[in-house]
Amino acid sequence: MxxxxxxxxxxxxxxxxxxxxxxxxxxxxxxxxxxxxxxxxxxxxxxxxxxxxxxxxxxxxxxMDEMQRRIQLDAIAISFLGTALITFGWGFAEGAGLPHLRAFEVWPIMGTLWALGLAIARRRY
The missing domain is CATH 1.10.287 (Helix Hairpins)
Known part of the structure; x- marks a missing residue:
């Protein structure tokens, strides 16, 4: 790793x-x-x-070796897709009155989902 x-x-x-x-x-x-x-x-x-x-x-x-890269790829994919879904959904929710999501707030979401993705990918392999 x-x-x-x-x-x-x-x-x-x-x-x-x-x-x-x-x-x-x-x-x-x-x-x-x-x-x-x-x-x-x-x-x-x-x-x-x-x-x-x-x-x-x-x-x-x-x-990294190939297996570690595969784990990272899975984790990054989970992070990318999760961040996209959360921010996309939040954008719709802003129309219902939720506060604006600042760009500085996206990285913590992405980093947290990357860590979660790593835990999932490690268990998978």
């Missing part, structure tokens, strides 16, 4: 980069009070760390 030292090192470094850039961007925005494109660019800087984390996860997947 995702237990190799190299994977843990790469992901930890990417997450540290993300946190550092997030703190720096917040401090810079607070100090400069930028507007327009400058504000947008400052707020997007932490995405560099997020891209690094995504790259580390992909590299971890590519290092």
């Amino acid at each position: 995702f237990r190799s030292r190299q994977y843990i090192f790469e992901l930890s470094g990417a997450l540290a980069l993300y946190v550092g850039l997030l703190i720096a961007a917040a401090a810079l925005e607070h100090a400069l009070h930028p507007v327009g494109i400058s504000r947008l660019l400052i707020n997007l800087v932490p995405m560099l760390g997020a891209f690094a984390a995504a790259w580390a996860i992909l590299r971890g997947l590519w290092r």
